Amino acid sequence: MKVNVGDTIPPWTMASVSIEKMKTMAAILRDPNPVHWNRKTVAAMGMGERTINQGPLGISYMVNMLQAWAGENCIQHMHVTFPNPLILDEDEIIARGQVKAVDEDGLVYCETWLERNGERGLIEAEVTLNLHNKQV
Amino acid sequence: MSESLTNLIGHQFPGGEYLIEHWENFLLTDCTGADLMASGVVHPIALFHVPIIGAQTSIAEMFALGQAESDSSISIESYDWHFHSPLKENVRYSVTGGVIDVQLDLDEGGRRYDLITFRFEIAGANHPVATTEVAWHYNRGTTIGAHQSES
Numbered sequence: 001m002k003v004n005v006g007d008t009i010p011p012w013t014m015a016s017v018s019i020e021k022m023k024t025m026a027a028i029l030r031d032p033n034p035v036h037w038n039r040k041t042v043a044a045m046g047m048g049e050r051t052i053n054q055g056p057l058g059i060s061y062m063v064n065m066l067q068a069w070a071g072e073n074c075i076q077h078m079h080v081t082f083p084n085p086l087i088l089d090e091d092e093i094i095a096r097g098q099v100k101a102v103d104e105d106g107l108v109y110c111e112t113w114l115e116r117n118g119e120r121g122l123i124e125a126e127v128t129l130n131l132h133n134k135q136v
Numbered sequence: 137m138s139e140s141l142t143n144l145i146g147h148q149f150p151g152g153e154y155l156i157e158h159w160e161n162f163l164l165t166d167c168t169g170a171d172l173m174a175s176g177v178v179h180p181i182a183l184f185h186v187p188i189i190g191a192q193t194s195i196a197e198m199f200a201l202g203q204a205e206s207d208s209s210i211s212i213e214s215y216d217w218h219f220h221s222p223l224k225e226n227v228r229y230s231v232t233g234g235v236i237d238v239q240l241d242l243d244e245g246g247r248r249y250d251l252i253t254f255r256f257e258i259a260g261a262n263h264p265v266a267t268t269e270v271a272w273h274y275n276r277g278t279t280i281g282a283h284q285s286e287s
Contacts, residue, residue, distance in 0.1 A: 029185045030185070032195070033208075056185070057168065059215070063170075067173075073219075080216070082214070
């Protein structure tokens with residue numbers, strides 16, 4: 001795959017963030033925080049009756065985008081930040097990314113982010129991909 | 137109270153082992169909306185919970201360790217993940233982890249928080265597999281203003 005600085009990574013869409021997935025994820029993570037599985041808890045916080053997506057699930061949408069584009073096992077490093085990570089059930093979230101640099105060793109440096117209603121700033125990541133790292 | 141949290145630097149969790157079974161990877165991957173990967177490779181997002189549970193700690197214990205005032209008082213600074221090789225199903229990994237840094241600071245609104253950074257390492261039989269650093273804000277109720285001292 002030929003990659004150039006400035007290339008746009010094909011976006012990946014989560015059409016509707018699911019409370020059922022959040023419930024399963026809470027069990028896998030052993031995360032006791034009810035904001036991820038009880039809408040009434042979130043409502044009591046004055047944030048509406050929608051559960052709050054786990055941070056790792058938000059990250060996973062960027063991972064899915066990167067792996068769909070560059071292949072499984074392509075991710076070497078991720079530095080993820082959370083400017084405003086409030087993603088709620090039923091949100092449509094789009095993962096996007098762009099190539100920022102490419103080196104001679106096949107490492108590709110990208111910035112990735114999540115968008116809701118065309119606005120970014122939910123979760124962002126600086127990512128290093130190794131396009132030669134296909135072995136498992 | 138927060139000043140004493142610097143004593144956490146160097147705290148080590150017991151450490152242990154973790155084996156990701158197929159059912160766990162299946163459900164985890166399904167939560168992300170992706171298809172299951174080939175050859176028993178685990179979805180990379182496992183690098184959040186596998187180190188925590190494998191090191192014999194938990195999100196709840198990590199909250200308590202930093203004296204979180206409530207679950208909702210925690211916010212995320214960053215996650216930093218290095219993958220040396222892919223995680224695979226049915227492989228027994230060894231996991232170590234602990235607290236590597238604690239800093240007391242003020243947010244833009246003048247509210248105090250402790251920034252606690254945890255580091256975990258996952259290893260296979262004879263090789264490192266992944267490392268992760270988790271940096272969380274433990275937000276405190278006190279707002280003292282950016283230019284005021286607490287009194």
